Amino acid sequence: MKTDTYTKTVLSLIFLALLMIAGAKSREEMQAVHAAAPTRPQAWEYKFLLFSHWYSSFTGSYTEQISEDGKKLNINGQGINQKIYDLGSQGWELVTVEAESEYKDSSGFYARAGATTDITWTFKRPKQ
Secondary structure (H helix, E strand, O other): OHHHHHHHHHHHHHHHHHHHHHHHHHHHHHHHHHHHOOOOOOOEEEEEEEEEEEEEOOOOEEEEEEEEOOEEEOOOOOHHHHHHHHHHHOOOEEEEEEEEOOEEOOOOOEEOOOOOOEEEEEEEEEOO
């Protein structure tokens, strides 16, 4: 019985020693990984898609325009979905969607306040 207790104690101590050795190695690996990590913050690049639509009381029709980083795209409102999928496959992550709901008409007065006139999608990805 005494031998049994002695054996269990020795095995427990060996097990604890192995755990300590494994822990020390893991700690060393973690310190090495941390030391190799970049010290400066991640830089990002941004992309903006703007969907604008407005009603002309003069012509009685709606007009829509989609631009990417300020350049007009030749797609309609239906094509915006494909454009967003394409950006995702290029590594762009959607960050925000912002709706604007007022604009000035040609006379400078706010027209159709409360109606969404512009939608801006903001994307980001790590700077390459």
